[in-house]
Amino acid sequence: MRCSKSCRLRWTNYLRPGIKRGNFTDQEERLIIHLQALLGNRWAAIASYLPERTDNDIKNFWNTHLKKKLRKIQGCQDDGTVNAGLSANYYPFTKGMWERTVQTDIHMAKQALGEALSLQKPHAGASSATTTTYASSTENISRLLEGWMKNSPKTRAASASDMVGGSGSASTEGSATMASKSAQVSPEGLDSLFKMETSTPEVSESSLFQGQIKLATEEAPIPISLLETWLFDDTIEQGGACLVDIPLCDAAAELL
DNA sequence: AAGTAGCTCAACCGCCCGGCC
DNA sequence: CGGCCGGGCGGTTGAGCTACT
Secondary structure (H helix, E strand, C coil): CHHHHHHHHHHHHHHHHCCCCCCCHHHHHHHHHHHHHHCCHHHHHCCCCCCCCCHHHHHHHHHHHHHHHHHHHHHCCCCCCCHHHHHHHHHCCHHHHHHHHHHHHHHHHHHHHHHHCCCCCCCCCCCCCCCCCCCHHHHHHHHHHHHHHHCHHHHHHHHHHHHHHCCCCCHHHHHHHHHHCCCCHHHHHHHHHHCCCCCCCCCCCCCCCCCCCCCCCCCCCCCCCCCHHHHHHHHHCCCCCCCCCCCCCHHHHHHC
């Protein structure tokens, strides 16, 4: 009685090993809020930054919790639109900025594809702990099933979490598929969206939204951007100046 | 205990896109 | 080139649960 589509959905949103259930942490919450402000309702893209959460979970969490929360905080209108001044903080992109990020994403997807097609190169994300390789593709599902069949029940749990953790189980084809087709953001993909040149810890003219986008290459490792630092810095909950407290429109306006 | 409102979240729906024939 | 099919995605629904009256 189930179609393939329904089965896929059941797998990706519920059965897939490594899915984190339960309440969202404060850090996850803030990450979602800012990613939503940056990416809009691109839940799959947002979910790629939270490997243990599904796009469906994040979407539900946004619709049921965060929307209300933000309305309260921001003094929202009844129709759901936020007040002008506040919305500017959350939607700082001009058309040009948005086009630049999209172009960069496309470029990165092409690069990932190129790497995947190159048999000489080792898998770029193999050593990364943040690689997201959830079984969104047929290949990944096949690999998971193979692992399931091979491993004894004793080791299944560990194997499953390894798969999700992306410790090199994904083939190059898999990463290419993710990068170019399903918008899964690998560490390289993270570079694509937020990789901006930063020379100082402050939001300088050459950093945020200026379009000085550098692509990750082997020859020139790129310094991590302010935004990316914030996205993965565990210390943001410790207070102090962090990006979440910086009105994004201020930084953007400074540059325009 | 019964009725109601609100909430949660898995599942469904429709659209778009790419691959294949 | 066009039709078909399957995968991916975002929006929406509704069953089940809880809290409240």
